[in-house]
Amino acid sequence: MLKVIRKSYFRRDMFLTVFIQKKNFLTNEYQCTDAWNKQISSPLLNRINLTDFYNTLDQQVSSKGVISALDVDIFANAVKDPVYLEELKDLLLKLRLSAETGNMLESTHHATIRHFIEFERIEELIAILKDPLNFGLFLDDYTANILLDKLITSSKYEQAATVASLVMLQEEYNNDITCALCQYACYKYIIGYIKSEPTEAINEKKKTEEIKIRIKYLRNPYFDDHFDIKDLYIASGKTLAWISQQNNNNLNNNLQLIGWLTYRKNDKLVALCNNLFENKSSIIYPEVIELLKRDCNTVEEQFKISLENCISMLSNVKLSEVSLEESLKTLIENAINKIQNQDILEQQKSFKLWEEIREEKLEEQTKRLDRARRLQLIQEKEAEMKESEQKLWFFENEDSFDLEIEEKEKLTEESAARNETTKNTDDNYIPPEILPKRK
Template sequence: MALRAQTQLFWYLKQNLSRQRCCTYLSAAYRCDESWNRRLENPLIKSISPNDYFYELDRKYKREGTVSAIDVDLFVNCISTKNGETLVDETVDLVHRLRRSRETKRTLPSTNHAVLRLLQDIDNTHVLLKLLSDPLNYGVFPDHYVANLLMDSYIKKKDFTAAARVSSVKMLQEDFGPKLTQVLTLASCYFYATSDNNEPWEDYTPKVEEPKEEVKIRIRYLRNPYFDDHFDLKEPNHIVGKTLAWVSPLIGGSVGSSCELLGWALYNKWDQLEAALSRLSSGKEPVAASVINTVKEMMESCEDQDSREKVMTAISRLEGNAGKIAELDLKDMVDKMVQEEVAATEASHIKEQELVYNSWEKLREDEVQFQIKEYKKKQLLNEIEKKKKDLEEREEVIYFFDNQEKLEMLLPDRKKRYYPKKKSLIYGKKQPRKVDEGYIPPEVIRR
């Protein structure tokens, strides 16, 4: 009995410790799984077979060269976790077709949400990051709610690379959303910047195959190379650094000030780093000493001597002020900040998202009715055009003699008509004239 009790106690401690290690910021209720899965009971979606529906959409696309936004939304929303893994390629294909058509402007908000939740549920991070990294070809943009789910999930798995890539999308769109999204964005980037075991930052940019033979193309002019320092960023540290530098002022406090310095340093923007250090010298909030040490290490590898001297001078000025640099456990402060924000706003976010799901159901039904009306309208116009064409043909036959002169004028001109020459039956074919090659023309004398 004692051995059995010890075994049960060991099992309980093991399970409890594993739960603590796997604990996330957001609770299971934040996922709103019950409200989200309720869409599958909608008669409009329940009647759809994903494989057959994709086959019909594929035929329609090959026939008409376009795809409807509501058709894509119905397809991605009728997929459940059970059959999601087998329909990933079809989902990506339809999203790409929708993005490259005129119907992309009618994309429903539930479409992107359903695609990202599906890829998260089946744990297909590769395809998810591929879609987020190429918005031009796929047009998948996470809303604030699903961005919170993704960042929280990847932080739980300690996949800080994926969490940072999701947070960088909010920076590229220049929309960090509510406070909960802001703190999760900061946490994702901070954990990535301070972690030593990050996954490689894979480049999902479509590769253009270079021709084997040299091909010369004549062009009118060459554009000067342009780097916008935003969407053209490719260096992971620059992307994460810019995200940290932009979201940190929204957080404020010692955490925001310290992370802002770290962000500008990762971004290699030494002028902005110097300005931030000068601003913090006159501020009230202390800066983490660990961040100052990290910035000093980065400045040692800076090749710009002028910028290095300015930044080091600003750091010395900050160190000269008493109380401006403190030994802070920034990781625990970030963790505590996120937990407090989750406790304060999670319940309200859940209520708002449940209302959003209900509104999407109404919007989807309205779009279906709109598409039915457009289809009937198009079918009616085709019938009208066909009847008009039949009436014109009948009218042409009935009033032929009344319009005979007009119709004859439309005929080609007979005078210009070509008639082949007739052969003579008496003389036969005329022989060609003989040319005397020795003939010398008379000399012409001008009088």
């Protein structure tokens, strides 16, 4: 009987654990699935045969080197099967290499990101987002929230921290839900970070042939401390610090401490510790002190002293009775309760607006192509009429035609004579004799 009870409790705990891990922060309504499906099911997009459409665009780029941002947007929104995601990537790359890249529509970004999330191609999506130079794809607040919520729910904190760092690079902190999710993702990645051990040096190194390349000049080394950050751990610290300094409260101050610590900005870390120590209403989370102690054992000696001073000051600050993770979850829930309805309305408005813009631009493009086609037909007709006129009035204008022929023959003969002179000069060229220097 006791074993049965224990098994039942064990199963209950397992059920609760799984339930908590699978629970999303965002509600199903936030994704506006119905409104989105209605937008991508418009008559315009339903008429598109994606295979034929892609082949047409590909041939157009190959022959004329031209691609339209509107055509790429129509393709991106018309995708309903994951087999076309590779073609979509190819079109984004071609658009990025053309002069039309500046006309890329907002709906193209949103649709592409939604499709990659829907078809579970998250790793590929993150790789595209990390390469804006070649693909030019950027997150908006809504796609960032949906993607972060999905990654956090799946406990993929490294990928979530990567997405949060991309949000930080865009420097747009207007959406409270985005900021809270980014803070949670970076915090979870930082506390679970395990520093990789350096590989053992190999005693016998293979001999490699030196290859010397002549270059015109050397660039001075430059590090902008923003886009040049490649270490995700440091980028997560900067993300946590920059987002947390937008609000001045106990939770954000604690997150700032973790951010400056991970970002390796000891001067800002010490300054913030002094402020918290002097402010009697400050509250410190035990997790922050634990992280300071953890880093104190791994940093260089010159930074170790400053970290020890920070630990000493923060030990005199009142400790929080609630865990930092629980406070972060509360922050996310408060942000969702505050602006979720507003975000849903904004998304629905955006979907309708994007559909109207697409139809307007398609009408403009159709008129422009018709105008160009009519102009081409007029030019071809003028050329035909000119040729017919020459045939009809040939005998009356025979003398003028003969003069034109003579002038063309004269120009041809002059050009041939110049080429012959140049060739003879090159053949008769004798290089100067180079004598040795006198001692």
